[in-house]
Amino acid sequence: MIKELTPGTVVLVGGGPGDPDLLTVAGLRAIGQADVILYDHLAPNDALADARPDAELIPVGKWPRGKYTPQEEISRLLVEHARAGRRVVRLKGGDNFVFGRGGEEWRACAAAGVPVEVIPGVSSAVAAPGLAGIPVTHRTVSQGFTVVSGHVPPGDPRSTIDWAALAGAHTTIVILMGVKYLPQISATLTDAGLDPATPAAVVMAACMPGSRTLRGTVADIADLAAAEGVTPPAITVIGGVAALDWAHEAPAGVST
Ligand code: SAH
Numbered sequence: 001m002i003k004e005l006t007p008g009t010v011v012l013v014g015g016g017p018g019d020p021d022l023l024t025v026a027g028l029r030a031i032g033q034a035d036v037i038l039y040d041h042l043a044p045n046d047a048l049a050d051a052r053p054d055a056e057l058i059p060v061g062k063w064p065r066g067k068y069t070p071q072e073e074i075s076r077l078l079v080e081h082a083r084a085g086r087r088v089v090r091l092k093g094g095d096n097f098v099f100g101r102g103g104e105e106w107r108a109c110a111a112a113g114v115p116v117e118v119i120p121g122v123s124s125a126v127a128a129p130g131l132a133g134i135p136v137t138h139r140t141v142s143q144g145f146t147v148v149s150g151h152v153p154p155g156d157p158r159s160t161i162d163w164a165a166l167a168g169a170h171t172t173i174v175i176l177m178g179v180k181y182l183p184q185i186s187a188t189l190t191d192a193g194l195d196p197a198t199p200a201a202v203v204m205a206a207c208m209p210g211s212r213t214l215r216g217t218v219a220d221i222a223d224l225a226a227a228e229g230v231t232p233p234a235i236t237v238i239g240g241v242a243a244l245d246w247a248h249e250a251p252a253g254v255s256t
Pocket of ligand 1: 016017018042092093094095096097098099100122123124125128175176177178203204205206207208232233234235
């Protein structure tokens with residue numbers, strides 16, 4: 001992994017799911033060396049305490065009820081700072097390549113002749129269920145998992161997900177950015193043949209203040225989430241593993 005940041009280079013740093021302790025060693029080292037750090041609200045902002053006192057810290061992206069920096073502007077800033085010979089860190093929540101626009105930022109830098117390096121992060125897609133005691137796979141329950149975005153509803157012209165195929169795949173479905181359209185998503189899955197009794201869980205704000213886990217079935221999880229006032233960031237897990245709870249339950253009854 002990268003030991004010394006190179007002036008004029010952009011480093012995409014995955015910040016993990018929110019707790020700065022879940023940032024990688026390489027990520028923290030990069031934060032400590034950077035001249036400029038562009039960070040999102042879901043990035044572990046407490047880790048910025050380890051930035052150099054003279055580092056320039058620039059909040060970008062979408063902030064709840066606040067500021068919004070368009071993607072083109074973020075890419076432009078990355079290129080501008082790197083071209084000025086600075087060591088630039090692009091800090092995101094989770095992993096930059098999991099719904100993190102990492103590819104777009106890399107491409108923008110490459111087009112401008114700016115070198116890019118990558119420090120992967122712990123994605124919330126796996127970490128949020130894990131922290132709630134839910135393994136995304138379990139040998140006797142699920143042989144795989146699919147991570148999808150729920151930011152547009154099924155049937156929307158912008159949606160490219162084959163929900164019916166997921167309903168029949170017998171693997172775990174992990175939905176990010178899916179709070180708003182959870183009613184449509186769960187109804188689409190059951191309409192496509194997924195057993196309404198299939199376990200489902202919503203993990204809200206994992207390793208952040210206000211963290212909560214709700215458990216139910218694919219048939220009632222949307223109503224539960226609405227009744228409990230679930231707000232982003234939250235992850236929905238659908239599949240047999242959503243009934244497992246290593247955090248509170250001895251593994252009795254589940255063969256390993
Ligand atoms: N790059 C990120 C995902 C960005 S998309 C990653 O790899 O984790 C943002 C979505 O991630 C949120 O809407 C939510 O679905 C999920 N998410 C991120 N952090 C989370 C957390 N601490 N708890 C629950 N969900 C989280």
